[in-house]
Amino acid sequence: MINRLKDGLKKSREGFLGQFTGLFRGSLLDEDFWESMEEILIQADVGICATTKISNELRGLAKKLNIKDPEELKELFKKEIVKLLTINNDNLVDGGYLNLLLFVGVNGVGKTTTIAKMAHKFINSGEKVIFAAADTFRAAAIEQLQEWGSRLGVDVIKHQRGGDPAAVVFDAINAANTRKADIILVDTAGRLHTNVNLMEELKKIKRVAKNELSKGLVKTVLVMDATTGQNGILQAKLFNEALNLDAIILTKLDGTAKGGIVIAIEEELKIPIWFVGVGEKPDDLQNFDPQVFVEALFE
Numbered sequence: 001m002i003n004r005l006k007d008g009l010k011k012s013r014e015g016f017l018g019q020f021t022g023l024f025r026g027s028l029l030d031e032d033f034w035e036s037m038e039e040i041l042i043q044a045d046v047g048i049c050a051t052t053k054i055s056n057e058l059r060g061l062a063k064k065l066n067i068k069d070p071e072e073l074k075e076l077f078k079k080e081i082v083k084l085l086t087i088n089n090d091n092l093v094d095g096g097y098l099n100l101l102l103f104v105g106v107n108g109v110g111k112t113t114t115i116a117k118m119a120h121k122f123i124n125s126g127e128k129v130i131f132a133a134a135d136t137f138r139a140a141a142i143e144q145l146q147e148w149g150s151r152l153g154v155d156v157i158k159h160q161r162g163g164d165p166a167a168v169v170f171d172a173i174n175a176a177n178t179r180k181a182d183i184i185l186v187d188t189a190g191r192l193h194t195n196v197n198l199m200e201e202l203k204k205i206k207r208v209a210k211n212e213l214s215k216g217l218v219k220t221v222l223v224m225d226a227t228t229g230q231n232g233i234l235q236a237k238l239f240n241e242a243l244n245l246d247a248i249i250l251t252k253l254d255g256t257a258k259g260g261i262v263i264a265i266e267e268e269l270k271i272p273i274w275f276v277g278v279g280e281k282p283d284d285l286q287n288f289d290p291q292v293f294v295e296a297l298f299e
C-alpha cells in the first residue's frame with residue numbers, strides 16, 4: 001500500500017518537495033535557508049498560512065534547541081507537517097446503521113469513479129452498498145453509474161434523466177431499508193461552486209436524507225481534484241459554506257507535482273481528508289494517514 005502511495009506521489013516527491021533533500025543537506029541554518037524553505041513550500045502549493053506557520057514554528061524550535069545543522073531539522077520539519085495534517089477522520093461511517101454518503105464537487109473531479117472505488121472497499125469489508133444516481137443532469141451519468149453497479153454487483157436506484165435528484169435519494173433510502181443495506185453512496189451532478197441553484201439542489205438532497213435517516217448518519221463528502229491547486233481551496237470553501245462538509249477526498253494526486261496542496265487544505269479548511277486518489281485503479285484510493293503520507297512524500 002505504501003508503495004502504491006509512493007508511486008502516486010512520485011511527481012510531488014521529485015518535483016518541488018524533492019528540493020528539500022538539497023535544502024537539508026546544506027551547511028548553514030541562516031536566513032537564506034529559511035527563505036529557500038518558504039519558497040519551496042509556496043511553490044508546492046502549501047499556501048501562505050501554512051508556510052508561515054511551519055516556518056515560524058521551526059525557527060522557534062531551532063533557536064530553542066540550538067540547532068545549527070539543517071540535517072537535524074529534517075525530522076522536526078516532518079513532525080510539524082504531520083501535526084498540521086492531523087484532523088480526525090475516523091467514525092465517518094457508523095457500523096450497524098444505514099449510512100448515507102453524499103458526494104459533491106465540480107465537474108470532472110472524480111466523483112463517480114471515487115464512488116466506485118469506495119464501494120469496492122465497503123464490499124470488501126462485508127458491507128452492503130446501494131448507489132443512488134442523483135446526477136440526473138446527464139443521461140450518460142446514469143449509465144456510467146449503472147456500468148459500475150453491474151461490475152461491482154451493486155444495485156443502482158435511478159430515475160429518468162432530468163428527474164428530481166432528491167426524489168432519487170428518497171427512493172434509494174426506502175430501497176436500502178427494504179434490502180437491509182449498510183451504505184448508500186449518492187452520485188451527484190458536477191457543478192460550479194458559484195451556481196446558487198445547483199447548490200440549493202444539493203441542500204435539498206441533504207434535507208431529504210436527514211429527514212429520513214438520523215442526522216449523524218448523513219455525511220457530505222467533497223471530492224476535490226488536487227491538480228486545481230489553490231483554486232480548489234476556494235471552491236472547497238464555498239461548498240463548505242453551503243453544505244457544511246464532513247470530509248474531503250482528494251483525487252489525482254498522481255497528476256501533480258504540487259502535493260503540498262494537502263497541507264493547505266488542512267490548514268485553511270480544517271476538514272478531515274478521508275481518502276486520497278493516486279491513480280485510476282481501485283487500490284489507488286488510499287485512506288489518508290498523515291504519518292504514512294509524510295513518509296511517502298519526503299523519503
Ligand SMILES: Nc1nc2c(ncn2[C@@H]2O[C@H](COP(=O)(O)OP(=O)(O)OP(=O)(O)O)[C@@H](O)[C@H]2O)c(=O)[nH]1
Pocket residue numbers: 105106107108109110111112113114135141188189190191251252253254255276277278279280284
Ligand atoms: N489519474 C487519476 N485519475 C483519476 C483519479 N480519480 C479519478 N480520475 C479520473 O478522472 C476522470 C473523471 O472522473 P469522474 O469520476 O467521471 O468525474 P466526475 O466528478 O464524476 O465528473 P462529472 O460527473 O462530469 O462531474 C476519469 O477519467 C477518472 O478515471 C485519480 O486519483 N487519479
Ligand SMILES: [Mg+2]
Pocket residue numbers: 111112113135141187188190
Ligand atoms: Mg460523475
